[in-house]
Amino acid sequence: MSLAHNGVLFLDELPEFKRSALEVMRQPLEDGRVTISRAAGSLTFPAEFMLVAAMNPCPCGYFGDLKRECRCSPVQVQRYRQRVSGPLLDRIDLHIEVPAVEYRDVASERVEENSEAIRARVRKAREVQQQRFAADPKTNCNARMAAKQLKQHSKLGADSQELIRIAMSELNLSARAYDRILKVSRTIADLGGKIDISSEHVSEAIQYRTFDRTLWV
Amino acid sequence: MLAKIYSAAVYGVDAYEVEVEVNGAHGEPKIFVVGLPDTAVKESRDRVTTAINNSGYHWPRGRTTVNLAPADIKKEGPSFDLPIALGMIAVTEEIDTKTFAEFSFVGELALDGAVRPVKGVLPVAIEARKRGKRALFVPEANAHEAAMVDKIDIYGVANLRQTFEFLRGQQPMHPTRGDMTKFFATHQSYNVDFSDVKGQAHVKRAVEVAVAGGHNILMIGPPGSGKSMLSKRIATIIPPMSLEEAIETTKIHSIAGMLDGERSFVSTRPFRSPHHQRHRFVRRRRVSDAGRSESGAQRRFVSR
Numbered sequence: 001m002s003l004a005h006n007g008v009l010f011l012d013e014l015p016e017f018k019r020s021a022l023e024v025m026r027q028p029l030e031d032g033r034v035t036i037s038r039a040a041g042s043l044t045f046p047a048e049f050m051l052v053a054a055m056n057p058c059p060c061g062y063f064g065d066l067k068r069e070c071r072c073s074p075v076q077v078q079r080y081r082q083r084v085s086g087p088l089l090d091r092i093d094l095h096i097e098v099p100a101v102e103y104r105d106v107a108s109e110r111v112e113e114n115s116e117a118i119r120a121r122v123r124k125a126r127e128v129q130q131q132r133f134a135a136d137p138k139t140n141c142n143a144r145m146a147a148k149q150l151k152q153h154s155k156l157g158a159d160s161q162e163l164i165r166i167a168m169s170e171l172n173l174s175a176r177a178y179d180r181i182l183k184v185s186r187t188i189a190d191l192g193g194k195i196d197i198s199s200e201h202v203s204e205a206i207q208y209r210t211f212d213r214t215l216w217v
Numbered sequence: 218m219l220a221k222i223y224s225a226a227v228y229g230v231d232a233y234e235v236e237v238e239v240n241g242a243h244g245e246p247k248i249f250v251v252g253l254p255d256t257a258v259k260e261s262r263d264r265v266t267t268a269i270n271n272s273g274y275h276w277p278r279g280r281t282t283v284n285l286a287p288a289d290i291k292k293e294g295p296s297f298d299l300p301i302a303l304g305m306i307a308v309t310e311e312i313d314t315k316t317f318a319e320f321s322f323v324g325e326l327a328l329d330g331a332v333r334p335v336k337g338v339l340p341v342a343i344e345a346r347k348r349g350k351r352a353l354f355v356p357e358a359n360a361h362e363a364a365m366v367d368k369i370d371i372y373g374v375a376n377l378r379q380t381f382e383f384l385r386g387q388q389p390m391h392p393t394r395g396d397m398t399k400f401f402a403t404h405q406s407y408n409v410d411f412s413d414v415k416g417q418a419h420v421k422r423a424v425e426v427a428v429a430g431g432h433n434i435l436m437i438g439p440p441g442s443g444k445s446m447l448s449k450r451i452a453t454i455i456p457p458m459s460l461e462e463a464i465e466t467t468k469i470h471s472i473a474g475m476l477d478g479e480r481s482f483v484s485t486r487p488f489r490s491p492h493h494q495r496h497r498f499v500r501r502r503r504v505s506d507a508g509r510s511e512s513g514a515q516r517r518f519v520s521r
Contacts, residue, residue, distance in 0.1 A: 005469055006462045007487035008455075010448045014435070029433070043229045046465060049489075051433040052451055054444035061440045068439070091433060096423040098438030098447075101416055112412040115453040118425055123456040125429035141431030187430030208423055 004049040014055040015083035022088055025051075029091050053092065055084070065100060093143060093180045094208040125190040142187045147179070154182045160199045167206045181205045218277075220307040220314040223321045224300040225344045226292060227337035230468050232344035234321070236286040237297060239304030244280035250301075252285030255293040264295070264326050265302045272330035272378040276305045296335040299324035299354070302377055303384070317384065319351040330377040334358035339471035342366040352392065354380060362476045364395030365467070371395075397482065401460060404484040407453045414446055421447070428454055452486040 011017060028034050032048035057063040058077040063070040072080075089095075126141065132153060133139040139149060156164070168178060182197075184205035189197045222237045248262045262283075269276045283301055285292045300322040307314050323341055325333040334356045342363040345353045352370040355363045360373025370392035374380045382388040411421065420436065424447060427434040436444045458466065467483040470476055476483075 003469060003473060003475070004487055004489035006458055006466045007489065008448070008452045010445075010451075010488060010490040012445055012448075012490060012492075045230055045469065050428070050431060050451070050455070052427075052436075052448045053434070054436045054438075054448060056440060057437050065439050089435070092435045093430075093432035094423055094427050094434040096420055096434065096436055098417065098420050098436050098442045098444050100439050100442045110415075112415060113421075114412040115407070115410045115450065118411055118421075118454040119456060122425065122429045122454055126456055129430070142429075143431040143433070183430065184426065184432060187426055187432065191426060191429050204426075208426070 005046050007049055009049045009051050011051070011053045014053040015080050019083065019085065022085065026087065026091065051092065056080075057097075064097075067100065090176050090180075093184055096208060121191060124193070125187065128190045128193075142183050142190070145183055145186075150179060150182055150186075154186045154197055156182075156197055156202070157199070160185075160197060160202045163199050163202050164206070171206075171209070173209065177209055181209065184208055218308045218311060220304040220312075222300040222304045222307070222314060222317055223348075223350070224297055224323055225321055225341040226290075226294070226296065227340050227472050228290065230340065230465070230472065232337065232340040233287075233290070234344060234348055235292065235297070236284075237300040237304055238282075238284040238286065239277075239301065239308050240282045240284075241277035241305075241308040242280045242282070246278050246280070248281045248283065250283045250285070252283075252288045253291045254285060255291060257295050258285070258292050258297055261295055261298045261301055261326075264328065265298055265305065267328045268298070268326040268330045268377055269302055269305060271328060272376065272381075274306045274378075274381070275309045277308045281305065281308070294335065295325035295333075296323045296337075298326035299332060299374075299377070299380070302326060303381065306381055312385075319349075320354060320384075321345040321348070321350045321352075322354045322380075324354070324356045324374065326377060332356045332374050332376055332380070336474035337468075337472040338363040339365065339476075340468050342369065342371065343468075345369055360393040361395055362471060362482075364393040365397040365400070365482050367397065395482075397464075398460070400482050401463060401484045404482070405457055407450075407485055409450050410453060411450050414443055414450065417443055417447070424451060425454065448490075449488060452488045455486050458484070458486060 028047040029051060032046065034045045034047045036043050036045070058070055058072045059080050060071045062068040063072060063077055129141050133149075136149070139145060145153065164178065164181065167173060173181075181202065185197045185201040188201040188204050192201070194201070218241045220239045222239070224235045224237050225232045226235050248266070250259050250262055266276050283304070285297065303317070303322060304314070321341070323335055323338060325335050327333055338355050338359040339362055342353050342355075343366055346366055346369040350369060352372055353363060354372045354374050357373035357375050360371055364371045372383070372390055373393050379388065379390070383390045414421070420443075424434065426432070428451060436447070438444055463482070463484055466487060467476070470483050
């Protein structure tokens with residue numbers, strides 16, 4: 001885990017990981033450190049990384065796919081998803097569905113945006129955040145905001161409040177999901193160079209909670 | 218006759234200085250290694266004596282005590298072979314080791330006297346510089362890794378004889394030079410790019426948002442939809458590491474023994490992708506040497 005320090009830790013096929021292996025990741029996710037205690041003493045390694053996880057929607061992989069049929073029974077699907085624990089999911093701010101690629105996309109000659117252009121935008125957003133958290137050495141990005149900071153930096157307008165209220169009751173979102181949505185909205189606003197969070201930002205952030213919404217049926 | 222040689226060992230992500238004292242006394246020819254050595258360090262006694270013989274030197278034929286100070290931290294790994302051997306030769310040849318005080322040594326010895334690579338030379342080099350050492354002697358294969366630290370001379374040594382002859386001024390040697398800042402500036406590119414991924418515009422947008430705020434992300438989709446491909450490219454859109462971040466990351470990779478001559482410095486954001494089956498035998502190893510070793514613990518946790 002420490003080897004991904006300052007980088008990306010990618011867990012492919014998330015539900016295939018041993019539950020115990022995933023649960024030990026909760027501490028490093030919270031405070032960016034791995035502490036190992038052995039008879040010989042305890043050691044701390046820095047482990048500040050961005051967790052990227054990927055999974056199939058069901059064991060066969062085609063649940064919800066428009067073109068191929070899924071071969072799994074509802075129980076199988078449910079069991080597969082339950083292997084990822086709720087507390088871990090709670091620590092993942094964004095959930096996104098990746099549909100199968102369309103033929104016209106694969107074959108297209110259209111030039112896609114390169115990393116450099118995206119990185120430039122990301123850097124700008126990060127600079128905004130660094131200024132915001134300049135006084136607090138513990139926080140360096142929106143994802144690490146504490147509850148108090150969140151309140152201070154993510155004020156919502158009346159329409160956004162209303163939107164989030166409807167979303168919460170319609171989609172049965174938890175209080176923690178609410179916090180996550182606020183954080184992500186803050187980031188989206190930063191990316192757009194906006195000081196205030198508008199309803200567009202909030203609605204985009206709500207989209208990134210797929211897992212809370214559709215999947216646990 | 219007492220000889221004192223300096224070395225260093227890794228503890229966590231940092232290194233600490235170790236004084237290797239070798240004392241030759243009269244009495245039964247026996248060698249004692251003290252100062253909380255683990256098995257690999259205790260065994261160095263046999264490696265070292267053979268290596269000394271095969272290099273054409275002698276080791277003290279009397280009651281010899283090797284002390285690794287500070288005595289309260291567990292010493293592990295074979296990296297003390299080289300300093301122990303030098304200490305023993307100095308004792309037999311009756312050489313004053315005061316002049317060696319400005320040097321530090323790490324290296325494992327082969328039976329023929331060749332110096333084998335060790336792990337974690339970067340933190341060792343940083344510690345040596347902090348202690349005001351003039352030069353650090355490391356195995357040849359680790360020289361580039363250690364040379365990333367400036368304001369200290371790094372000598373990559375091939376064998377015991379060469380090292381000793383250099384110390385006595387019989388053979389010249391040139392320090393290995395590396396320029397961390399320059400290396401860092403020129404090694405910033407990745408060989409993958411976001412433009413490789415066709416379509417999936419809304420996923421890309423989500424990834425961009427995640428990276429911008431440092432959020433974790435979960436992608437759900439059928440096989441072959443590009444989840445892994447996108448993930449591999451995430452590191453390319455995170456703003457580059459600062460020099461301090463890079464040093465810290467490199468230290469961890471140095472301890473894990475994952476650096477070599479070509480890739481002696483981690484200048485780009487690491488991307489780790491542990492496989493899920495991996496954990497099964499990671500756990501098995503965890504049980505086998507639980508509680509035993511520091512670097513063992515690291516090895517297990519860094520999950521390659």
